[in-house]
Amino acid sequence: MEVIFMLIGFSLLSALGFLGAFVWATRTGQFDDNYTPAVRMLLDDKKGNHQ
Amino acid sequence: MSADGLNIGKKIDPDVVATNPKTPQVGENYILTDKFEYDNTIVRNFAIAMMGWGIVGFLVGLIVALKLVWPEFLGGLPQLSYGRLRPLHTNSVIFAFAGNAIFVGVYYSLQRLCKARMYSDLLSKLHFWGWQFIIVAAAITLPLGFTTSKEYAELEWPIDIAITAVWVIFGWNMMGTIFKRREKHLYVAIWFYIATFLTVALLHVVNSLGLPVSILKSYSMYAGVQDALVQWWYGHNAVAFFLTTPFLGIMYYFIPKAANRPVYSYRLSIIHFWALIFLYIWAGPHHLLYTALPGWAQSLGTVFSIMLLAPSWGGMINGLLTLRGAWDKVREDPVLKFLVVGITAYGMATFEGPMLSLKNVNAIAHYTDYIIGHVHLGALAWNGGLAFAMVYYIFPRIYQTKLYSLKLANFHFWAATLGIIFYATSMYMAGIGQSLMWKEFTVEGTLRYPNFLQTVTQIVPMYFIRAVGGMLYITGALAAVYNIYKTAQQGTLIRNEAAEAPPLLKAPQTNEHDGHWHRALEKKPVRFAVLTFLAVFIGGALEFIPTALVKSNVPTISSVKPYTPLELEGRDLYIREGCVGCHSQMIRPFRSETERYGEYSKAGEFVYDRPFLWGSKRTGPDLHRVGSKYPDSWHYMHMKDPNATSPGSIMPGYPWLYTDQLDISHTEGKIMTLQKLGVPYKAGYEKVATADLVAQARKISEGLNKSGFNVGPDKEIISLIAYLQRLGTDIKAKAPVAK
Numbered sequence: 001m002e003v004i005f006m007l008i009g010f011s012l013l014s015a016l017g018f019l020g021a022f023v024w025a026t027r028t029g030q031f032d033d034n035y036t037p038a039v040r041m042l043l044d045d046k047k048g049n050h051q
Numbered sequence: 052m053s054a055d056g057l058n059i060g061k062k063i064d065p066d067v068v069a070t071n072p073k074t075p076q077v078g079e080n081y082i083l084t085d086k087f088e089y090d091n092t093i094v095r096n097f098a099i100a101m102m103g104w105g106i107v108g109f110l111v112g113l114i115v116a117l118k119l120v121w122p123e124f125l126g127g128l129p130q131l132s133y134g135r136l137r138p139l140h141t142n143s144v145i146f147a148f149a150g151n152a153i154f155v156g157v158y159y160s161l162q163r164l165c166k167a168r169m170y171s172d173l174l175s176k177l178h179f180w181g182w183q184f185i186i187v188a189a190a191i192t193l194p195l196g197f198t199t200s201k202e203y204a205e206l207e208w209p210i211d212i213a214i215t216a217v218w219v220i221f222g223w224n225m226m227g228t229i230f231k232r233r234e235k236h237l238y239v240a241i242w243f244y245i246a247t248f249l250t251v252a253l254l255h256v257v258n259s260l261g262l263p264v265s266i267l268k269s270y271s272m273y274a275g276v277q278d279a280l281v282q283w284w285y286g287h288n289a290v291a292f293f294l295t296t297p298f299l300g301i302m303y304y305f306i307p308k309a310a311n312r313p314v315y316s317y318r319l320s321i322i323h324f325w326a327l328i329f330l331y332i333w334a335g336p337h338h339l340l341y342t343a344l345p346g347w348a349q350s351l352g353t354v355f356s357i358m359l360l361a362p363s364w365g366g367m368i369n370g371l372l373t374l375r376g377a378w379d380k381v382r383e384d385p386v387l388k389f390l391v392v393g394i395t396a397y398g399m400a401t402f403e404g405p406m407l408s409l410k411n412v413n414a415i416a417h418y419t420d421y422i423i424g425h426v427h428l429g430a431l432a433w434n435g436g437l438a439f440a441m442v443y444y445i446f447p448r449i450y451q452t453k454l455y456s457l458k459l460a461n462f463h464f465w466a467a468t469l470g471i472i473f474y475a476t477s478m479y480m481a482g483i484g485q486s487l488m489w490k491e492f493t494v495e496g497t498l499r500y501p502n503f504l505q506t507v508t509q510i511v512p513m514y515f516i517r518a519v520g521g522m523l524y525i526t527g528a529l530a531a532v533y534n535i536y537k538t539a540q541q542g543t544l545i546r547n548e549a550a551e552a553p554p555l556l557k558a559p560q561t562n563e564h565d566g567h568w569h570r571a572l573e574k575k576p577v578r579f580a581v582l583t584f585l586a587v588f589i590g591g592a593l594e595f596i597p598t599a600l601v602k603s604n605v606p607t608i609s610s611v612k613p614y615t616p617l618e619l620e621g622r623d624l625y626i627r628e629g630c631v632g633c634h635s636q637m638i639r640p641f642r643s644e645t646e647r648y649g650e651y652s653k654a655g656e657f658v659y660d661r662p663f664l665w666g667s668k669r670t671g672p673d674l675h676r677v678g679s680k681y682p683d684s685w686h687y688m689h690m691k692d693p694n695a696t697s698p699g700s701i702m703p704g705y706p707w708l709y710t711d712q713l714d715i716s717h718t719e720g721k722i723m724t725l726q727k728l729g730v731p732y733k734a735g736y737e738k739v740a741t742a743d744l745v746a747q748a749r750k751i752s753e754g755l756n757k758s759g760f761n762v763g764p765d766k767e768i769i770s771l772i773a774y775l776q777r778l779g780t781d782i783k784a785k786a787p788v789a790k
Binding site (some may be wrong): 002003004007010014015017018021022025027030031033034035036037038039040041042 | 163164234236237238239245246249250253257273277280281302307308311312313314317318321325328330332333345348561
């Protein structure tokens, strides 16, 4: 059953990686604004802009 | 401060403005936009691959479904036997259909969300052709019987390495695009894509570790219980990070786009993303409840699975509520119809999941067709629904035309939905019905249905209804392919779609030139760090795992011995023919199972099983204690024509085992490989292994000859019989028949 400790290790490692990503994202202001991103993604298509 | 979209234009370097041909005019509200082009060709290519492989995968699924009704349908050919086609079906649907669908979604939405073309056209092409090459390799090797038999990880080691390489190319291309994005905020869909890339890489590498014997044969690095644990850690997370997170990303892009409404709650999308990826990684052991896995690991899996309900439903609710006030559009738009049914099915499947992880529910549903219904609800409605919604959304846009036929799309929708309903309900009934029959006792305390076959023939009509459901689904999919083909024909593909967006300005001190190459330099360390991490991680894992595991293979039950060379070869035939697709080798500690099959399975009995063959489905009975239950002659007749010994059986015959010679050219290599993995064959045994094998085969052959079956000792069937007769006998108290 030693493999379970390896899997816990891998799982914790990836969880820590995700945690780091979360902290980074929060610190760099990714989640400061919970409104505009949802609206902005709707606006990217400019009609008549095609070649 | 982070409203980057709003304060663009505050800092303008006059020098740069002067050299820019498109100097902003007074009154214009944009400044210094980059002009660039989205790559639509790659999106189109992945979409064609998705639909093409989808049809193939569905058709193979239909064939195996029909084989369960008429076992001799397309019978007699080893390459088209049920056991070999089933993994082809699962692999083509998961990795070819859903896989290419993921790439359609990522390549279309990522460019637009990042306001940037894909990082490298060359990497895009390598990714596309590499992935298709892997699918072709799978489609060739699986019917030929080259398989590891670990579910959804059946491909042999050279293909596994190719998958790793192509996956890294995909990640490199995606991360490169993210680094050169022109939109500072990473929209929630991108988070889902990143989690997909990283976690699938980890899962694939850890689960696929093995030691090669030859170019298309390897033995798992793990044995028995450990192999089972790693496999289902992988298996469940494959569902999580291949069939769920990328599709949630797709949902978060295409639902708001199609409804032209912002997502219901952006905050909820962020919260449920992080919750989902934190919880999913430990849900795997719920596939092994009541098995020989330690109880605490089982409970851990159950607890995490129950908790998963919250983030899963967070996504489902967020998707459906995005349509508030837009339900009238759902009535008209096939894109939204498919999305709504898909998300609803996701909600149902993610409710079933935690429920099936409860031990008392699992005791009834596991090993039955209920699980088949459960996974198809996810695959057909959630993955299939989102995939086709995406194609209906994308094609008219990149071909600058209207969908060829709305009617046909509506036909597709209803055929698919009806097909799913037929499929799921018939499987639910078959699963619960059969399980209750397995467990029913008479008042005298004996099994009500002691003959397993009685419980099979009972549900064959359900198998027929399931096949009808599948046929409906394929009909719809064919209509979609025709519809999309005609749509493409009436429009012209905008291979490179022009777009413009202001560049992402970094901290605007110093002058622009300085900042420019600074920026390039800043990016590199991140890229290097990621690549280094990956390299170190893979290298470290490769070094650490074998050493950690080899010494842990000390048998815990002294009477459990390694397989003889003949049994080992027979076991590899069992793997080749995909027997594990229908037969489990794991007797759970229930009275209904110990009465039917014998003593429940112990962890220590599997220490030499590479890979483990516990299985996940009992279309036929469990085989863990089949050893010495029947005489050799019974197996001989049964494998040739199952109906001869078991009238009404839906198992196909295996006539080629009686004519083909057993390939013993790798026996020595196999023993040596297993020795390296820590199996205690004594030193030098590999030299006499073949002789041992021949001697044992001769004995079995002579026995069969005495019973009137004329078969040479060199035939494959002999080794398979040797293996079957060995199963579960190591700890058997004197066989009851021997008295």
